[in-house]
Amino acid sequence: MGDEKKVLHMRKFDGGNRSPAEFFRQQVYANTKCSMCGGPPAMRIRFLAPVDEFQRREPEIYAALVLKMGGGDPSFPTTYGKMIHVESVFACDQCKQGARRAAAHKPDWVLCEFEEMGLEEKHPLIIQVAR
Numbered sequence: 788m789g790d791e792k793k794v795l796h797m798r799k800f801d802g803g804n805r806s807p808a809e810f811f812r813q814q815v816y817a818n819t820k821c822s823m824c825g826g827p828p829a830m831r832i833r834f835l836a837p838v839d840e841f842q843r844r845e846p847e848i849y850a851a852l853v854l855k856m857g858g859g860d861p862s863f864p865t866t867y868g869k870m871i872h873v874e875s876v877f878a879c880d881q882c883k884q885g886a887r888r889a890a891a892h893k894p895d896w897v898l899c900e901f902e903e904m905g906l907e908e909k910h911p912l913i914i915q916v917a918r
């Protein structure tokens with residue numbers, strides 16, 4: 788009787804259905820799908836354009852954005868200056884390498900921000916900006 792092993796009952800996160808990181812992904816990327824295959828997104832690539840550059844190159848789209856904002860400023864401040872959000876692309880674990888490669892072919896005046904959430908604790912949220 789002395790060798791009896793103690794059984795420890797640990798409460799698993801969400802009953803073991805998903806890890807905290809998977810939960811985080813579902814919260815952050817809610818209602819979005821991988822832009823390529825439709826799977827659950829693991830990263831987001833945001834394409835941003837400097838407001839003055841965007842205004843010069845795409846005056847009609849800029850005017851439409853201003854109109855959509857009710858005459859307001861559609862740009863927002865970042866550490867790289869005021870930016871216009873051009874597009875967001877989502878990619879799952881399988882498609883993210885391809886998405887990164889595709890993002891490299893952006894016009895050189897567009898900035899892309901890679902936001903990635905790994906599934907393990909040693910993979911924290913990474914936000915990279917490429918010019």
Ligand SMILES: [Zn+2]
Pocket residue numbers: 821822823824825826878879880881882883
């Ligand atoms: Zn995919």
